[in-house]
Amino acid sequence: MRVSDKHQKITQAAVKVFARKGFFNARISDIAKEAKVADGTIYLYFNNKYDILISLFEDEIGKIILRVKLLLEKETDPLKMLEIYAVHHMGLLRDQRELVEVLQMELRQSNKFIKEYRNTKFIEYLDIVADIVRKGQESGHFRQEIMPGIVKRAFFGALDEMSRLWALSAKSKYNVEETAKHITDIFLHGMVVRNS
Amino acid sequence: MRVSDKHQKITQAAVKVFARKGFFNARISDIAKEAKVADGTIYLYFNNKYDILISLFEDEIGKIILRVKLLLEKETDPLKMLEIYAVHHMGLLRDQRELVEVLQMELRQSNKFIKEYRNTKFIEYLDIVADIVRKGQESGHFRQEIMPGIVKRAFFGALDEMSRLWALSAKSKYNVEETAKHITDIFLHGMVVRNS
Amino acid sequence: MRVSDKHQKITQAAVKVFARKGFFNARISDIAKEAKVADGTIYLYFNNKYDILISLFEDEIGKIILRVKLLLEKETDPLKMLEIYAVHHMGLLRDQRELVEVLQMELRQSNKFIKEYRNTKFIEYLDIVADIVRKGQESGHFRQEIMPGIVKRAFFGALDEMSRLWALSAKSKYNVEETAKHITDIFLHGMVVRNS
Amino acid sequence: MRVSDKHQKITQAAVKVFARKGFFNARISDIAKEAKVADGTIYLYFNNKYDILISLFEDEIGKIILRVKLLLEKETDPLKMLEIYAVHHMGLLRDQRELVEVLQMELRQSNKFIKEYRNTKFIEYLDIVADIVRKGQESGHFRQEIMPGIVKRAFFGALDEMSRLWALSAKSKYNVEETAKHITDIFLHGMVVRNS
DNA sequence: GATGAATGAGCTTTCATTCAT
DNA sequence: GATGAATGAAAGCTCATTCAT
Numbered sequence: 001m002r003v004s005d006k007h008q009k010i011t012q013a014a015v016k017v018f019a020r021k022g023f024f025n026a027r028i029s030d031i032a033k034e035a036k037v038a039d040g041t042i043y044l045y046f047n048n049k050y051d052i053l054i055s056l057f058e059d060e061i062g063k064i065i066l067r068v069k070l071l072l073e074k075e076t077d078p079l080k081m082l083e084i085y086a087v088h089h090m091g092l093l094r095d096q097r098e099l100v101e102v103l104q105m106e107l108r109q110s111n112k113f114i115k116e117y118r119n120t121k122f123i124e125y126l127d128i129v130a131d132i133v134r135k136g137q138e139s140g141h142f143r144q145e146i147m148p149g150i151v152k153r154a155f156f157g158a159l160d161e162m163s164r165l166w167a168l169s170a171k172s173k174y175n176v177e178e179t180a181k182h183i184t185d186i187f188l189h190g191m192v193v194r195n196s
Numbered sequence: 197m198r199v200s201d202k203h204q205k206i207t208q209a210a211v212k213v214f215a216r217k218g219f220f221n222a223r224i225s226d227i228a229k230e231a232k233v234a235d236g237t238i239y240l241y242f243n244n245k246y247d248i249l250i251s252l253f254e255d256e257i258g259k260i261i262l263r264v265k266l267l268l269e270k271e272t273d274p275l276k277m278l279e280i281y282a283v284h285h286m287g288l289l290r291d292q293r294e295l296v297e298v299l300q301m302e303l304r305q306s307n308k309f310i311k312e313y314r315n316t317k318f319i320e321y322l323d324i325v326a327d328i329v330r331k332g333q334e335s336g337h338f339r340q341e342i343m344p345g346i347v348k349r350a351f352f353g354a355l356d357e358m359s360r361l362w363a364l365s366a367k368s369k370y371n372v373e374e375t376a377k378h379i380t381d382i383f384l385h386g387m388v389v390r391n392s
Numbered sequence: 393m394r395v396s397d398k399h400q401k402i403t404q405a406a407v408k409v410f411a412r413k414g415f416f417n418a419r420i421s422d423i424a425k426e427a428k429v430a431d432g433t434i435y436l437y438f439n440n441k442y443d444i445l446i447s448l449f450e451d452e453i454g455k456i457i458l459r460v461k462l463l464l465e466k467e468t469d470p471l472k473m474l475e476i477y478a479v480h481h482m483g484l485l486r487d488q489r490e491l492v493e494v495l496q497m498e499l500r501q502s503n504k505f506i507k508e509y510r511n512t513k514f515i516e517y518l519d520i521v522a523d524i525v526r527k528g529q530e531s532g533h534f535r536q537e538i539m540p541g542i543v544k545r546a547f548f549g550a551l552d553e554m555s556r557l558w559a560l561s562a563k564s565k566y567n568v569e570e571t572a573k574h575i576t577d578i579f580l581h582g583m584v585v586r587n588s
Numbered sequence: 589m590r591v592s593d594k595h596q597k598i599t600q601a602a603v604k605v606f607a608r609k610g611f612f613n614a615r616i617s618d619i620a621k622e623a624k625v626a627d628g629t630i631y632l633y634f635n636n637k638y639d640i641l642i643s644l645f646e647d648e649i650g651k652i653i654l655r656v657k658l659l660l661e662k663e664t665d666p667l668k669m670l671e672i673y674a675v676h677h678m679g680l681l682r683d684q685r686e687l688v689e690v691l692q693m694e695l696r697q698s699n700k701f702i703k704e705y706r707n708t709k710f711i712e713y714l715d716i717v718a719d720i721v722r723k724g725q726e727s728g729h730f731r732q733e734i735m736p737g738i739v740k741r742a743f744f745g746a747l748d749e750m751s752r753l754w755a756l757s758a759k760s761k762y763n764v765e766e767t768a769k770h771i772t773d774i775f776l777h778g779m780v781v782r783n784s
Numbered sequence: 785g786a787t788g789a790a791t792g793a794g795c796t797t798t799c800a801t802t803c804a805t
Numbered sequence: 806g807a808t809g810a811a812t813g814a815a816a817g818c819t820c821a822t823t824c825a826t
Contacts, residue, residue, distance in 0.1 A: 006785095006786095024220035028820075028821060029820075032788095037786080037787090038786060038788055039787080039788065039789095040786070040787055040788065040789095040822085040823075040824080041787070041788095043821095044785070049821065108301050108304040108360070147370075150358065150378050150379065153354075153358050154355075154379050154382065155354070156357055157354045157356055157358065158350035158351070158353045158354045158357075159350075159353070160353055161350065161352055161353025162346065162349050162350065162353065164353075173345075174343075174345070174346060182343060182346050183350050186347070186350065187386060188386070189385060189386040189390075190381070190382035190383055190384070191385070194385075194390065223794090223795065224796060224797080233811080233812090234812045234813055235797085235812085235813065236797085236811070236812060236814095237811055237812070239796095239797070240810070244796080245797095398807095419798090419799065419800085420799075420800060420801080424809095429807080429808090430807060430808040431800090431801085431809065431810095432801085432803085432809065433806085433808070435800095435801070436807075440801080441800065441801095497696050499696075500692060500695075500696040500752070538774070539770060541761075542750065542771065545749045546750065546774065548749055549745040549746045549748055549750065550741075550743070550745045550746045550749075551742075551745070552749065553745025554738065554742065554745065565737075575738065577778070578775060578778035578779060579774060579778060581777060581778040581782075582773070582774035582775060582776070582777040582778030582779075583774060583777070583778075586777075594790095615815090615816065616817060616818080617816080617817095625790080626790065626791045627791085627792065627817090628793095628819075628820080629790055631817095631818065632789070637818095786826105787825100787826085788824105788825105788826105789824100790822105791820105791821105791822085791824105792819105792820105792821105792822105793819105793820100793821100794820100795817105795818095796816105796818100797815105797817100798815090798816095799812105799813105800812100801813105802809105802811085802812080803809100803810100803811090803812105804809105804810095805807105
């Protein structure tokens, strides 16, 4: 078994356990059991409990960034790009629900309590939106007074809050993809230059 | 000292301590020390640690709802109402920063792990936005296809994510009130009926 | 209300609560609630929790001694006296079941852990049996080699162990009075001089 | 060190500590210190404080039963068997004084407060006496009207109450073995068929 | 590298007792 | 005398982390 296999097994187990119980209620032994390794083995791959969370966060956000950037490469229309971003983001909920739950929670917890940790990967993920907005302004689609630094957070926040609803309630009257498009629609209408 | 004084002293102390250390890292003795009461005294007013958090949440959200509803009473224009809501919401960050931090965190934690707890007060707070949107649709300001149930969460999420930035980073290049207005502007433009 | 009334109300409440939960699991506030007084009031009549138990023990054993001595006064036959003692002792179970349960438990606990406390009342109660045995030896009914100091404890132990069965199991196939007589019968047959 | 060693070390430490302080006054840390293990180690072998007590009780009564049954195997005379039982029972006081003290106390406590716990081992120990009595009735030694179910408890109670005296007072004017024989003598005389 | 038994610091909660009213 | 809010010491139990095997 390659080293990276154990590392990944533990990470995947941690996602499951954190999603189920939350970071503070999760025990190392839970993760060890889920990953089918000994408790002590976890400390061969991670420094401590926090480290599992942070590694997990960085690694998984990293993968998400790669995937969404790949999707966006094929597109040049900023309006469509924003929709792709939104649909992909919300799609994570369907495909990696447990991961989304963990990222949601930990986004609000870890970076506050692990002071040393600057959440650069997450900022990189947000900046994709800022770049799209800037591109849209350069191409004359979006109003010049729109502030990309605000939109990137507002857009993410809007999508994320909807995710939270699903993560909690399991079922909802809203369809995931439709919701992503509806939110995108509002932001696009909110940002476009009006010809009237 | 009136009974309510002790209750309130403990609540306020809990807000400070939870904001500083987070719910799980906060010790009862921290709260007791901050409130200048004995550890045991806390249990005369609250059933357990979770109960402090939930009571605090309900009470404070309740007060916020009362205040924002009072502000909205004087206004009938849905566009201005939405801005009032946003400005007031973001204003909390200036006036009750610690409280906002606690509400932020706990919104993502407690209702997931305290299954019995249905966060009705929070939903009531969100529904204010839904009501404004519906009102705007009735008056013909907002497009009929806009879904109030999505907007209420998207709008809250957008504002809240901006709050999170401030709560974390202490200083920011963005002005709180300006940001509230900018986000409102995008949503309003996104929702209004266009006459072209 | 006379002073002694409060004292007695507390004692009676303590009997109930100790019987229900045991000494260590009983809370002062339980007793206070049962006695319908404030927690603090108990400390006007008793020094501490142990003191309630000891006072209760002394007082109630004292009453039992008085009653059984009164019954025995009318009788001179040692054989009948022993039966009277046994039937009265077991009868307590019917009339003051809760008290018996408390005395049972505490007999095994308190005098071990409250070193200062010499359980003189209890010894006085046992000595009634020793006196009956000695009387029976003097009258020539009982064998001279019988040791009253052992019989008093063995007889009490035998009766008490039966009590314990009832106190625990609530219902039993054995009748209380019949059992008292059966045990007495064995001890009497065991002690009498045989004429063969 | 074998697993069973730790388990046994803790059990033996618990016997010492419970005998010294009683179950409720004994702290887990006392037992841990006595056993020379960490507090947490105790919870690797026992579920909780009660569990130590119950395990201890079951295990030790189990051993006592085995030993006395072995002794009784060699004997067929019910009269001698009863004496063997009594002498062995009282002998425990000499050889395992602390254990006897613990069993004494807990017999009066645990099964009352740990409702789930049915004290089957103890009943098995008592039933040895009932079996002897029945055997004696079958062989025509003991009177037919003697009730084994009562004798088993009365006999145990008589012996146990004497034990209690020693356990408490440390020294006594009575010799342990002589006392066992004296009590047995009374019960045997009390039960035998008289030829007059 | 892998294991999992052992550690012991840490924390919530309880409750006997006090004392200002 | 009576009250009951307040106190704070105390203890059972958990669990992240270590380390001998």
